[in-house]
Amino acid sequence: MTRRPRTSTSGIYTVAAEAGVSVMTVSRAMRGVEGVSAKKREAILQIARRLNYVPNSNARALSQTNADLIGISLPTLVNDVFADILDGMRGTFERAGYSTVIDTTEYDEARELRWVSRLLSWRPAALVLTGVHHHPDLKPMLRDAGIPTLETWDFAPDPIDICVGVDHRAAGAEVAAYVKGLGYRRPAFVGASPGTDPRADARAVGVGSVFDTPLLRPVLTHDNPFRVGAAGLRAALTEGEPDVIFFLNDLMAFGGLTAAEAAGRGVPGDLGIVGFNALGLNTVLPVRLTTVSTPRRQMGVMGARSLLARLNGVRGARATPLAVEVQPGGTTRLQAGA
Amino acid sequence: MTRRPRTSTSGIYTVAAEAGVSVMTVSRAMRGVEGVSAKKREAILQIARRLNYVPNSNARALSQTNADLIGISLPTLVNDVFADILDGMRGTFERAGYSTVIDTTEYDEARELRWVSRLLSWRPAALVLTGVHHHPDLKPMLRDAGIPTLETWDFAPDPIDICVGVDHRAAGAEVAAYVKGLGYRRPAFVGASPGTDPRADARAVGVGSVFDTPLLRPVLTHDNPFRVGAAGLRAALTEGEPDVIFFLNDLMAFGGLTAAEAAGRGVPGDLGIVGFNALGLNTVLPVRLTTVSTPRRQMGVMGARSLLARLNGVRGARATPLAVEVQPGGTTRLQAGA
DNA sequence: CTGTTAGCGCCTTCAG
DNA sequence: CTGAAGGCGCTAACAG
Numbered sequence: 238m239t240r241r242p243r244t245s246t247s248g249i250y251t252v253a254a255e256a257g258v259s260v261m262t263v264s265r266a267m268r269g270v271e272g273v274s275a276k277k278r279e280a281i282l283q284i285a286r287r288l289n290y291v292p293n294s295n296a297r298a299l300s301q302t303n304a305d306l307i308g309i310s311l312p313t314l315v316n317d318v319f320a321d322i323l324d325g326m327r328g329t330f331e332r333a334g335y336s337t338v339i340d341t342t343e344y345d346e347a348r349e350l351r352w353v354s355r356l357l358s359w360r361p362a363a364l365v366l367t368g369v370h371h372h373p374d375l376k377p378m379l380r381d382a383g384i385p386t387l388e389t390w391d392f393a394p395d396p397i398d399i400c401v402g403v404d405h406r407a408a409g410a411e412v413a414a415y416v417k418g419l420g421y422r423r424p425a426f427v428g429a430s431p432g433t434d435p436r437a438d439a440r441a442v443g444v445g446s447v448f449d450t451p452l453l454r455p456v457l458t459h460d461n462p463f464r465v466g467a468a469g470l471r472a473a474l475t476e477g478e479p480d481v482i483f484f485l486n487d488l489m490a491f492g493g494l495t496a497a498e499a500a501g502r503g504v505p506g507d508l509g510i511v512g513f514n515a516l517g518l519n520t521v522l523p524v525r526l527t528t529v530s531t532p533r534r535q536m537g538v539m540g541a542r543s544l545l546a547r548l549n550g551v552r553g554a555r556a557t558p559l560a561v562e563v564q565p566g567g568t569t570r571l572q573a574g575a
Numbered sequence: 576m577t578r579r580p581r582t583s584t585s586g587i588y589t590v591a592a593e594a595g596v597s598v599m600t601v602s603r604a605m606r607g608v609e610g611v612s613a614k615k616r617e618a619i620l621q622i623a624r625r626l627n628y629v630p631n632s633n634a635r636a637l638s639q640t641n642a643d644l645i646g647i648s649l650p651t652l653v654n655d656v657f658a659d660i661l662d663g664m665r666g667t668f669e670r671a672g673y674s675t676v677i678d679t680t681e682y683d684e685a686r687e688l689r690w691v692s693r694l695l696s697w698r699p700a701a702l703v704l705t706g707v708h709h710h711p712d713l714k715p716m717l718r719d720a721g722i723p724t725l726e727t728w729d730f731a732p733d734p735i736d737i738c739v740g741v742d743h744r745a746a747g748a749e750v751a752a753y754v755k756g757l758g759y760r761r762p763a764f765v766g767a768s769p770g771t772d773p774r775a776d777a778r779a780v781g782v783g784s785v786f787d788t789p790l791l792r793p794v795l796t797h798d799n800p801f802r803v804g805a806a807g808l809r810a811a812l813t814e815g816e817p818d819v820i821f822f823l824n825d826l827m828a829f830g831g832l833t834a835a836e837a838a839g840r841g842v843p844g845d846l847g848i849v850g851f852n853a854l855g856l857n858t859v860l861p862v863r864l865t866t867v868s869t870p871r872r873q874m875g876v877m878g879a880r881s882l883l884a885r886l887n888g889v890r891g892a893r894a895t896p897l898a899v900e901v902q903p904g905g906t907t908r909l910q911a912g913a
Numbered sequence: 914c915t916g917t918t919a920g921c922g923c924c925t926t927c928a929g
Numbered sequence: 930c931t932g933a934a935g936g937c938g939c940t941a942a943c944a945g
Contacts, residue, residue, distance in 0.1 A: 248923080259931070260924090274931095289716075292696050293696060295634075295637040298923095299633040299924095299939090301924070314658045339676075359633065360632075382629065461858060495861055517800065517801050520802055523833055596915080599915075602940060610914060631938050633939090634921090636921090638939045638941075
């Protein structure tokens, strides 16, 4: 009774029959495992090709009880930062024989949780998450599943499992100190409404910690980074009297720059403008933005390597902080009072 | 003999035992399928939660002989265009109960082929490809696998299966005609070296078809779009005497614009600059780029719907062309001779 | 509404 | 170096 018996469609069995060997020999040949004579292996491979044999990864994963698969969760793809990190990561994973599956959270913890939950049903070998702030149910879920997990971009000394990232609070403080040294005194921060992006919040805290005047941080609504920057600058100038504005990234800073010029504010004299991430845009601007370069690709590669090591049972540092570098530009004064 | 017998880890069996029902009842309850009393279903769901039961999708896919999975192949993620298309698409697929898996080809046909081949081993329900130019082995492979396939972004009247996209040759001709009407006569095209991006090539052909002077098209190397634009403009001015330059997208056009200003060329008087895609950048520029808006999100949604319909056995139009719209800006003259 | 049975395609284990 | 057998976890097909 029941379903159609093992017919021609049956993958490995067809190949085995055609080659006059057992399925195991085919299995070994296909995987390139030892235990098959070179001659037989060649013959089998050729038959498989002729028959358009496509192995069934579901069956494989089922019999192995886990798949050669790594899930990667990113906040969004509309952002060069994550594309860079991803780029460094995927190559490394794939060269190690893993497939990767990507999802975006859109900065929503609940969404991330749901995705992880669904992904776990595929029995992945490991997981990569962005940031160190997650839904409270996530950690227990991962613990239970016993899956190696890498957290990137953000840094925390006590990650779920391992972590390779940048300390955004410290990075914010670092640029802020540089800018304060230039004589600026009244800071504002533009980018991502408070509470939506943990990295933005951390950086804002870092910036604020350096100045005596409280940090001005307008609430924003737009989604396009250029417009967020422009609208954010206008809002900041309306709500207060900042003499320097820190933007979440260079695209927003550029949007802010155009708005400052339109508003007749002198940059960097009246108003300093500071970006973040040292994006490609900055390389063509007639006046370079003062910004902070972040080791995104390196982060991807290092993170991937740490995770692979962990997968192979090697135990390294749990948390690796990466350094950033302030890139002075023409949108802040060259020296104090100048 | 052989492996550990069905132990506690055994998923559905544990839940069934705990609930005092058969595995089928658990299976039905978990899937929300009819045939379980509300009371039992509730009890089962609760036990499953308590036991941290995570279904095994591999087993499910194996028993169903195909997975609720749709593969999406994009050239790159470092480009808002594909992020937009993706955005429209993923939501639609997920709401229909499908998971999506993304890969990038980096404009390499062989790489796309390899990915498709690997993906097929997971027995996906459908596939989405970017463009209509693929490795010659791809079509037979898909044919053999019998998998519904959507081609997007680009348009062709005879797709592999179904197609929703923009005719880039026609789009190029459309802007070119507009610009020619403004009095420009000697065109250049900047973006993607010939032979790397089929859409770029098609658009260049479209542009060239409108003018009497042959199209100048420098070969480029940079990867950052802003720098490609700047370097491309300089190369074009070195290699010839264009009076209007069509860029592959707005980011490149902006890079070109800054280079034109640096080179002392008057825009739009001496030189017209034309972008493509109407990206967010354009909304903050003091002088808006002349560009072409493309229905990217709509394309994603429509494409996804067509594919879902096909998956449900509905047979619609095989190929759907989408219109683009020229957006006049300040980087081309307002009217002929002005 | 509920349970029994067999098999999805592959791989581990054990025997030659 | 090769083969036979059973199980990975789940669900379709059939009974009750």
